[in-house]
Amino acid sequence: MRVAIVTESFLPSVNGVAHSVMRVLEHLRDTGHQALVIAPSSGGQAPSSYAGFPVVAAPSGTFPGYPDLPFGVTTSLRLETVLADFQPDVVHAAAPISMGHKAVTVAHRMGIPSVAVYQTEYASFATRYWIGPAQSFIWRRVRNTHSLATMTLAPSSYTRQVLINRGIPRVGMWGRGVDAVRFSPGRRDEELRRRLAPGGERIVGYVGRLAPEKQVEDLRVLADLPGTRLVVIGDGPRRPELEAELPGAVFLGQLTGDDLPRAMASLDVFVHPGEMETFCQSVQEALASGVPAIAPARGGPIDLIDPSHTGWLYPAGDLATLRSQVQDLVGDERKRLAFSRAARESVRGRTWSAVCERLVGHYRAAVEAHRLQQVV
Template structure:
């Protein structure tokens, strides 16, 4: 008898067959959260996992979105109308979610709909994995909402304590959450980078010249949303101080957001590209000389990692996320955001010393090689499987499983 060997890839671990993912953002806006989740869903589907994605959307979403999509009712987020918050769940959506019969529930946003999804999982004894993407409490002061800090932290303690696994992007973020009393069953789920896509090989002198950057002028680049909580106005402060010291340089700002007009007024004559993606984004990174990132509200810092993979030394504010990626003095500089003079001096040091830039950029590229997406995404599948065993540790289940043993 002739034996036929299947060509189908056999998974390394017994992965769940159906995953229900809820996120407050998935296809209506392009940011680190949506790109990460879409990549995860694509990976799961390529391994035979059926994924139902429940998320708010808009009439003209920016992304096509991977997976089977179920739109959720939502309202604009306070102070940030480009983002959405899931609200109460209508009967039709509830039926679609429950009839899907997921093996694992993945909640990426702890809003009202995220809470309902989490509660449903607990009632039905379904493993619940949550990923911590956004440090909401750090945003409050930028919108004069400090009075909400205490009740928000209390709610987040409640929410994450009821999930089987809480996946956080970095150890520094776990430490910060611990200071706030948010100490669920934490695991580190970092982010990856496509080191072929983001690479120094995409550098283009012609492209720089097309932007008006003269040969030999250091191009200092920021990539990200143009919003208050990214501390983007620090770019203008450093730019002015470099001008006072007569340090040749050019700033390039890649991204969009409500603060663009104000920042352009502060940075006359500098380059604003708007939102870039794909090969254009990769070329923008690689054609730069220094990556500048003043945000202190990141949970990981995807753009920092993309800059490192592109061979750029970084000047970053000390913050969760960036502090786990940048090796101070080797791949770039880490400085408290309030130390503007020191940040300026470090930027100047890189701007005037091409040998230092090259050395730190090479180190950064080598460090980025440690963050490959295949490994990162497989780790989440392992967490899904681990969460299945964590159900036995839920307080209401301990007596049941002890009796069955």
Template structure:
């Protein structure tokens, strides 16, 4: 971590471009809002450009310029596709005259922001939040993946820096030729909020959970690319060996009805935030994240801070957070639901092992402070600008 004693962002004029900033709460959006608030605290000027809706999900940080947009068709209509820098958005950008352009999504607006930076001399950087190019496989369009990957190589390859959220994701991007100078912008966690002390047996009982049930938590958007089908199948297989294994699902999304149908004995809380979310984490016994599209895994870090051992895919972001057989267990994704089920059964039967992993998970999570993480990014901004001006 950078020595943050003298970190300031004076003179930085940052234009941030995102496909979502306040209309759906998820891990990347939480990180971007944390970033904007921190930049302003450190003295930077920031202007955010993103699609908006009439009723946002939460009160966002900073000043937000609305990008004209349209809801995506089909089951993902909660997300929006921006039409780019037109009209008022373009005028606001020109008037703001940023010296650094931060692209958080390689969509139409992000690509136009890159071209703006190249035309004006502003320093273009990008943060990598999601393997968008893997999404088509979950919606019957796997043929599209290679074309999206090539497009991402073009966009990220033209940025001075690309910020990956974990070392494992950095290595994956380098392997796939997505970006050149790839640096780490990890994530922080509010360890005072997310902690083992939030565990609430009465809350479990009100939700029909017995004290000796082993509650396996899923937290996040209920969408196919989060691995919900694998989660449900693994829980079903594991519960055949140990009927005390139950699922806890915290979150909302277009596939909730499908998820509930596949987990008839599961506890579904819907979307939770703040203290309610912290209580839900800590009241579980094991966190299970089978997603292979995570670039970091904010929910995994929050679960670790809550003292949960994690079972996760040995892929992308989880590899940088979960230490196998220390803070949790990793399973190669190719082993599928059966591989996860075996680990769930093993960990559910061993309270001592769970306690050992819980302590180590909590200790590991305390290494992730938002202030130091975001000051590191400011230092990288300065480095990118110095490189770009040579």
């Protein structure tokens, strides 16, 4: 197939949208398909190609209060020209809100099937950045975009139902894969653990952006938990405030390469307090690393965490329950080890290859659905 991927975020940005697009491109290359990427220029730092496919850089803007998260702002005419030159079988719009909205609109006008992949809770995101009045506008934009798409794919059952409740039609599901070789219990590093917790404390960790929507400040409820050390991995605009709010925590900054899976596997319990996760890849990477995970019972983690087997889900906002769940696991080694084994087993079969092949199946279904619409 010939696939044009229009993404609101790409390298050098490091986030869930960019990560999934990269894995999709690698799969398309490995299975003999052709692809083109249209992505924000990110201040001129976007690569000219990825996985052997050309990357067309578009002008970019940034969200208010979050300069590290760019989005594309190109014109419809430019998109139409690029798509006409490439002649794709299908357009994949990754987290469409700005450039992705135009891409779906242009594809609809040109008679090209499109698959809109919903990945970011833009409306909820807005409330965390003090632009709450934009919520209704954002939901109208999301509904308009996804209603024009041949097919919408949600990353989790919770998010799928949210979209359906918002009146968005033709919503399927497409999850995310995990590299269970890179993220593995075998990466556990005892020397690193001694550096992080010299007193032999159990290590409770978070991995992700340090931004308002991640609610990392909720980890304060764990700050004085006896026999534990809190470790925060990641970077972002809230880091200075969080370092002040969590003075006893170890902040490791953003880790890449082998450092990230080594740090992840060296945790005893993983906690992700964000309530806006459409999927939450870091939870899945923790499970692959054999680390029990705890998260709010909202969004993507509902599909990933099996309570009382691989971790715990707590009612959103109930920090007392979060604390008791962490205490339960750090205080019971036998239970924690059982959860660890079950966590690792739970990701079996969730390879990126299998997940991306399912996406190609969705592409084909969109092409066929579009063909039948044309016949009618």
